Amino acid sequence: xxxHAERGNDELAPLPVGRGVGVRAGFTTTLSIFPTIMxxxxxxxxxxxxxxxxxxxxxxxxxxxxxxxQHNPQLNAxxxxxxxxxxxxxAAADQRRAQGxxxxxxxxxxxxxxxxxxxxxxxxxxxxxxxxxxxxxxATVVAKLNDAGMxxxxxxxxxxxxxxxxxxxxxxxxxxxxxxxxAVPGGSSGGSxxxxxxxxxxxxxxxxxxxxxxxxxxxxxxxxxxxxxxxVSRYGMIAYASSLDQGGVIAQSAEDCALLLNAMAGFDPxxxxxxxxxxxxxxxxxxxxxxGLRIGLPRQWFGEGLSNDVAQAVRAAVGQFEQLGxxxxxxxxxxxxxxxxxxYVIAMSEASSNLARFDGARYGHRCENPKDLLDMYMRSRxxxxxxxxxxxxxxxxxxxxxxxxxxxxxxxQKIRRLxxxxxxxxxxxxxxxxxxxxxxxxxxxxxxxxxxxxxxLEDIYxxxxxxxxxxxxxxxxxxxxxxxxxxxxMIAGYWQEGLLLKAAHRYQQNSDWHTKRAC
Amino acid sequence: MxxxxxxxxxxxxxxxxxxxPDQVDAYARDLSSILGFVEQMNAVDTADVMPMAHxxxxxxxxxxxLVSETDQRELFQSIxxxxxxxxxxxxxxxx
Numbered sequence: 001x002x003x004h005a006e007r008g009n010d011e012l013a014p015l016p017v018g019r020g021v022g023v024r025a026g027f028t029t030t031l032s033i034f035p036t037i038m039x040x041x042x043x044x045x046x047x048x049x050x051x052x053x054x055x056x057x058x059x060x061x062x063x064x065x066x067x068x069x070q071h072n073p074q075l076n077a078x079x080x081x082x083x084x085x086x087x088x089x090x091a092a093a094d095q096r097r098a099q100g101x102x103x104x105x106x107x108x109x110x111x112x113x114x115x116x117x118x119x120x121x122x123x124x125x126x127x128x129x130x131x132x133x134x135x136x137x138x139a140t141v142v143a144k145l146n147d148a149g150m151x152x153x154x155x156x157x158x159x160x161x162x163x164x165x166x167x168x169x170x171x172x173x174x175x176x177x178x179x180x181x182x183a184v185p186g187g188s189s190g191g192s193x194x195x196x197x198x199x200x201x202x203x204x205x206x207x208x209x210x211x212x213x214x215x216x217x218x219x220x221x222x223x224x225x226x227x228x229x230x231x232v233s234r235y236g237m238i239a240y241a242s243s244l245d246q247g248g249v250i251a252q253s254a255e256d257c258a259l260l261l262n263a264m265a266g267f268d269p270x271x272x273x274x275x276x277x278x279x280x281x282x283x284x285x286x287x288x289x290x291x292g293l294r295i296g297l298p299r300q301w302f303g304e305g306l307s308n309d310v311a312q313a314v315r316a317a318v319g320q321f322e323q324l325g326x327x328x329x330x331x332x333x334x335x336x337x338x339x340x341x342x343x344y345v346i347a348m349s350e351a352s353s354n355l356a357r358f359d360g361a362r363y364g365h366r367c368e369n370p371k372d373l374l375d376m377y378m379r380s381r382x383x384x385x386x387x388x389x390x391x392x393x394x395x396x397x398x399x400x401x402x403x404x405x406x407x408x409x410x411x412x413q414k415i416r417r418l419x420x421x422x423x424x425x426x427x428x429x430x431x432x433x434x435x436x437x438x439x440x441x442x443x444x445x446x447x448x449x450x451x452x453x454x455x456x457l458e459d460i461y462x463x464x465x466x467x468x469x470x471x472x473x474x475x476x477x478x479x480x481x482x483x484x485x486x487x488x489x490m491i492a493g494y495w496q497e498g499l500l501l502k503a504a505h506r507y508q509q510n511s512d513w514h515t516k517r518a519c
Numbered sequence: 520m521x522x523x524x525x526x527x528x529x530x531x532x533x534x535x536x537x538x539x540p541d542q543v544d545a546y547a548r549d550l551s552s553i554l555g556f557v558e559q560m561n562a563v564d565t566a567d568v569m570p571m572a573h574x575x576x577x578x579x580x581x582x583x584x585l586v587s588e589t590d591q592r593e594l595f596q597s598i599x600x601x602x603x604x605x606x607x608x609x610x611x612x613x614x
Contacts, residue, residue, distance in 0.1 A: 132598075133598060134598055136591065136594045136595055136597075136598060229574040229575065230574070230575055243572065243573045243574065269582065272579060272580055273573070273575070273577075275575065275577075335563065337559075338559060338560060338562075338563055340556075341556060341557035341558075341559045341560045342560060344553070344556075344557060345557050345560070352534060356535075359535070360600060361599075361600075361607055361609055362595075362599050362600075362607055363595075363598045363599055363600075364600075366600035366601070370609075370610050371610065372610050372611070372612075373609055373610050373612050374535070375537075375610070376609060376610055377535040378532075378535050378536060378537035379537045381534075381535055381536050381537065382536050382537030382538060382539075383537075385536070387542075390536060390538070390542075390546070391546065391549055391550065391553070393534050393536060394527070394530050394531060394534055394536065394546065394550055395550060395553055395554070397530050397533050397534040398530050398550070398554070401530070401533060408557070408560075410570055411560050411561075411565060412557075412560060413570035413571050413572060414563075414565035414568040414569070414570050414571070415560055415563050415565060415568075416570075416571040417568050417569060417570065417571035418563065418565070418568060420571060420574070451552075452549055452552070452553060453552050453553060453556050456553075456556070467574075468574060469573075469574020469575065470574075
């Protein structure tokens with residue numbers, strides 16, 4: 001653990017090479033070009049630096065582009081780097097600032113998960129199916145961040161169609177965990193988490209259908225928030241399981257999450273599930289006291305299956321919340337064991353329906369020389385989708401087919417209600433539920449790829465939240481026995497993102513795990 | 520729960536997914552394993568439980584029936600595999 005602290009204090013430490021920490025041979029830093037070390041700064045610091053003219057957005061953007069160029073070949077966090085448009089956006093941001101029209105995010109570089117449509121830019125969703133797809137429009141989230149004057153550095157790698165927990169199902173190859181190149185970064189937002197952990201981007205968008213923000217954030221030692229279902233528009237966010245998908249943020253801190261969520265959240269008439277409810281200023285409550293906060297620890301989450309090192313780090317973090325004035329109560333989520341089968345039946349059913357749109361007719365991959373329409377559908381889909389996506393489409397198709405609907409989809413929807421009710425009851429006894437994000441720290445690349453069910457078990461603590469539609473976070477709270485990061489999961493009631501961010505920020509003001517850097 | 524190769528073929532056909540002969544056995548094994556796993560759900564008594572389709576029990580929002588989008592046919596067709604005279608081309612359907 002000491003080695004992390006040392007690196008946290010070493011402003012010039014580049015990425016480790018190969019396994020282990022502190023191996024630095026073969027790298028030079030890009031930082032010598034720039035007088036100020038920009039890539040380690042939070043959004044608040046970058047915003048202040050831009051406002052006071054310490055550096056321009058162009059300089060800042062160039063610094064991050066150089067960092068991407070240097071480290072991305074090893075990490076594979078980006079699918080597409082949009083250097084030219086980024087520099088143009090940066091120049092426009094500088095001009096906007098000169099005209100006195102800059103907001104807090106104007107000129108700050110960021111990167112989008114490649115699930116968000118970006119007009120004129122390849123939007124692959126990690127799939128061969130969309131390898132040739134240039135989005136003809138912007139997702140609402142993209143448009144909102146463009147309006148705020150942010151600069152897009154590029155599009156981030158992910159599990160194919162967000163289906164995976166390790167980022168190994170991407171058509172573009174796995175992302176490496178910046179803390180240990182033999183470890184997975186988590187998934188499906190593995191590129192987002194790795195990019196922020198390696199400071200290839202100060203902040204990134206991500207999406208969470210069953211843990212795809214929280215689990216990679218935990219595995220990569222960064223902070224992530226999955227808002228309440230309906231808080232952030234899903235328009236232009238390629239659908240996986242529509243009743244579960246929700247966009248959010250991966251950042252260096254809760255404060256940074258709050259800043260970005262301020263700009264992302266809000267009603268969108270183009271998404272029928274986006275809720276028309278005012279967006280509070282999520283930065284306003286940061287720094288508030290959390291004395292009296294009631295923390296609930298689900299008994300079912302601290303038993304068999306949870307590794308000791310993760311349990312220890314999580315309990316230590318809860319202890320620190322107690323020192324900050326919170327109280328702890330044990331709670332029950334009795335249907336917790338059923339969340340995995342329930343989730344996967346629902347997610348796969350919705351996926352099989354959503355992914356029916358990829359038929360080779362209007363966009364995306366079309367097979368060579370189809371002999372008839374059916375052949376075009378079948379071969380385009382067979383060639384365009386990878387194995388995990390095909391498995392989920394097949395299971396979903398089966399679960400929704402005549403004679404099986406009641407036994408699978410309907411049964412899962414009923415269990416879903418029981419799981420959601422468990423949370424409602426638990427949240428009467430506490431304000432925030434805390435627990436592990438994943439059963440262990442980041443596992444080794446390739447270690448779970450042979451057995452899909454084994455991979456699904458990784459999601460046991462993250463899935464129930466999506467079934468209920470509640471907001472959740474992951475914040476870094478230490479390191480496991482293998483020196484890989486541990487995340488703490490925090491869950492609150494509907495629309496309580498502000499409470500989560502406040503509590504997480506309070507913790508981060510009194511700890512320094514979030515300031516540790518992989519490189 | 521065990522799926523036969525024939526059942527896998529049938530599901531793949533329903534899903535309009537061409538799978539190669541060497542994939543069939545692997546899928547039969549994986550899908551059987553997944554279906555076996557989700558059978559755990561049968562242990563839960565859901566007799567009087569209302570199915571939950573969505574996190575928010577909201578009704579679908581309505582809007583006035585007005586044109587709100589502009590015609591972007593050329594832009595959308597610029598990324599299509601095959602178009603002609605403003606139409607998407609697919610293999611012949613009617614003989």
